[in-house]
Amino acid sequence: MLEVSDVHKSFGENDVLKGVHIQVDKGDVVVILGPSGSGKTTLLRCINFLEKADRGKLALHDTSLPLNTASKKEIHKVRQSVAFVFQNYNLFHHKTALENVTEGLIIGRKVAKKEAEKIGREALTKVGLSDKYDAFPNQLSGGQQQRVGIARAVALSPDIILFDEPTSALDPELVDEVLGVMKNIAEEGTTMIVVTHEMSFAKDVANKVIFMDGGVVVEEGTAEEIFKKPKKERTRQFLRRVLPEEYIYSI
Amino acid sequence: MAEGLNISFLWEAFFIALSGVPITLLVTIVALVIALPTGFILALSRFYRIPLLRQIASVYISFVRGTPIIVQIFIIYSSIPLMLDILFKKYNIGINIYEIHPIWYAFIVFSFNTTAILIEVFRSALQSIDQGQYEAAQSIGLTSVQAYRRIIIPQLLVVAMPNLCTATVNLIKATSLGYAFSLQEITLRTKVAANMNYNYIEAYLAIFIVYLLLCSAVEYGFKVYENRLARYQLRMA
Ligand SMILES: Nc1ncnc2c1ncn2[C@@H]1O[C@H](COP(=O)(O)OP(=O)(O)OP(=O)(O)O)[C@@H](O)[C@H]1O
Ligand SMILES: [Mg+2]
Numbered sequence: 001m002l003e004v005s006d007v008h009k010s011f012g013e014n015d016v017l018k019g020v021h022i023q024v025d026k027g028d029v030v031v032i033l034g035p036s037g038s039g040k041t042t043l044l045r046c047i048n049f050l051e052k053a054d055r056g057k058l059a060l061h062d063t064s065l066p067l068n069t070a071s072k073k074e075i076h077k078v079r080q081s082v083a084f085v086f087q088n089y090n091l092f093h094h095k096t097a098l099e100n101v102t103e104g105l106i107i108g109r110k111v112a113k114k115e116a117e118k119i120g121r122e123a124l125t126k127v128g129l130s131d132k133y134d135a136f137p138n139q140l141s142g143g144q145q146q147r148v149g150i151a152r153a154v155a156l157s158p159d160i161i162l163f164d165e166p167t168s169a170l171d172p173e174l175v176d177e178v179l180g181v182m183k184n185i186a187e188e189g190t191t192m193i194v195v196t197h198e199m200s201f202a203k204d205v206a207n208k209v210i211f212m213d214g215g216v217v218v219e220e221g222t223a224e225e226i227f228k229k230p231k232k233e234r235t236r237q238f239l240r241r242v243l244p245e246e247y248i249y250s251i
Numbered sequence: 252m253a254e255g256l257n258i259s260f261l262w263e264a265f266f267i268a269l270s271g272v273p274i275t276l277l278v279t280i281v282a283l284v285i286a287l288p289t290g291f292i293l294a295l296s297r298f299y300r301i302p303l304l305r306q307i308a309s310v311y312i313s314f315v316r317g318t319p320i321i322v323q324i325f326i327i328y329s330s331i332p333l334m335l336d337i338l339f340k341k342y343n344i345g346i347n348i349y350e351i352h353p354i355w356y357a358f359i360v361f362s363f364n365t366t367a368i369l370i371e372v373f374r375s376a377l378q379s380i381d382q383g384q385y386e387a388a389q390s391i392g393l394t395s396v397q398a399y400r401r402i403i404i405p406q407l408l409v410v411a412m413p414n415l416c417t418a419t420v421n422l423i424k425a426t427s428l429g430y431a432f433s434l435q436e437i438t439l440r441t442k443v444a445a446n447m448n449y450n451y452i453e454a455y456l457a458i459f460i461v462y463l464l465l466c467s468a469v470e471y472g473f474k475v476y477e478n479r480l481a482r483y484q485l486r487m488a
Contacts, residue, residue: 048390050389050390072394076392076394079389079390079391079392080392083390083391084386084387084390086383086386086387086390088383090381090383090384090386090387091387092384092387092388093384093406093483093484094402094406094483095483096483103388103391103393103401103402104391104392104393107392107393107397107401108392108393108397109392136483137483138483138484152391153391156391156392
């Protein structure tokens with residue numbers, strides 16, 4: 001359903017992406033793992049054109065676009081079907097939870113206000129915030145804010161949602177509520193690409209795990225394949241660093 | 252002074268000063284209407300480092316900042332008629348430049364001056380807005396114009412409001428320099444009335460009170476508006 005290939009991106013001298021290829025099918029939950037600085041965020045941002053890649057192709061459904069020279073109109077079209085959940089939520093500070101969710105519907109999609117509010121309330125209820133429609137972001141905990149961020153993405157009924165480390169800005173006790181919501185929407189069949197350091201989420205929810213390092217995809221496979229029998233030494237080293245001890249022993 | 256204050260003239264001067272308020276406000280409002288959008292666009296050009304426009308903006312700002320308003324007034328008041336004269340003669344336009352109403356000069360001078368101030372106000376407000384707000388807006392399918400109109404500008408106004416208030420109050424006060432080109436505003440009207448009997452103290456006192464009232468009212472208005480805009484920043488008790 002979504003395929004990006006040959007993605008190259010550098011910032012000045014720093015070659016961050018060096019020919020990345022990933023493919024996602026409908027209903028897939030793809031988790032991208034990798035050490036800090038390996039280009040995971042940059043890859044997601046290139047897919048949504050928040051960053052302009054130097055080279056590469058994006059195929060979505062049956063259209064194919066160059067990542068570096070797509071027109072504004074084409075980019076707008078892609079964004080209609082690809083939603084983004086940010087590491088630091090990026091909720092609109094001056095809008096209530098409900099307004100955050102309906103903004104993209106009313107302004108971006110021209111959905112009637114009544115209808116948008118109905119969709120918005122459903123989305124907020126889905127993430128467990130039916131009592132927070134009128135709260136402003138700074139009246140919400142980090143976990144609640146991120147759940148609004150997820151509702152904002154879900155409400156647009158995108159074909160795919162990109163998550164960039166959705167829980168890494170949260171206090172540890174708030175991580176589970178967000179992962180729980182993500183698990184729910186994954187089980188509903190939402191296609192998603194998730195960059196995360198939460199190995200339990202990768203193990204339990206992902207049907208495909210991609211390990212990136214140094215701007216390339218080093219290895220990919222099912223969670224089982226990557227965690228239990230990684231083929232590449234770089235993957236093994238990384239997993240040894242990040243996996244909890246008991247998990248290592250159980251391998 | 253020996254006879255003490257002439258209370259009845261003070262009272263009279265107060266109303267004369269008040270009669271200058273509409274002109275003062277008109278100049279202030281016209282200057283703001285011109286300076287707000289122009290200042291914002293030039294602030295964007297500096298923020299996004301748009302070549303040429305950004306250099307022009309920067310020279311313009313240093314010119315306005317580095318010179319007293321009264322000097323700007325003298326320059327504009329003396330150079331514009333010269334330029335217009337050449338223009339009018341060339342195209343045979345039958346307008347006598349010496350009959351141009353001084354309020355037009357006021358509009359030009361104070362828009363020119365306020366725009367420069369607002370460029371800096373908006374630029375620093377722009378810098379305070381997290382880039383993530385813009386990216387989030389784009390990611391939900393807003394165009395750049397929609398993102399600015401719906402997301403960036405409302406937040407930016409809250410940040411800029413205290414400085415906009417200061418700029419407006421400074422502008423109101425600066426219009427008193429309009430006497431230099433015979434603008435019939437608060438100061439000039441009252442001073443002219445004082446000339447008759449040398450009641451300068453009373454006149455100045457009346458002018459003082461009227462500006463104080465006017466500026467306080469404007470500041471109060473800004474406060475109310477700012478609080479309304481910034482509702483979202485209030486934490487729940
Ligand atoms: N806007 C930018 N300008 C310059 N360099 C950048 C920019 N964004 C990212 N980089 C650089 O690109 C490299 C990859 O960054 P990226 O954020 O994609 O890594 P990441 O895999 O998401 O890391 P992390 O796990 O820390 O989030 C880093 O070296 C970073 O410094
Ligand atoms: Mg990252």
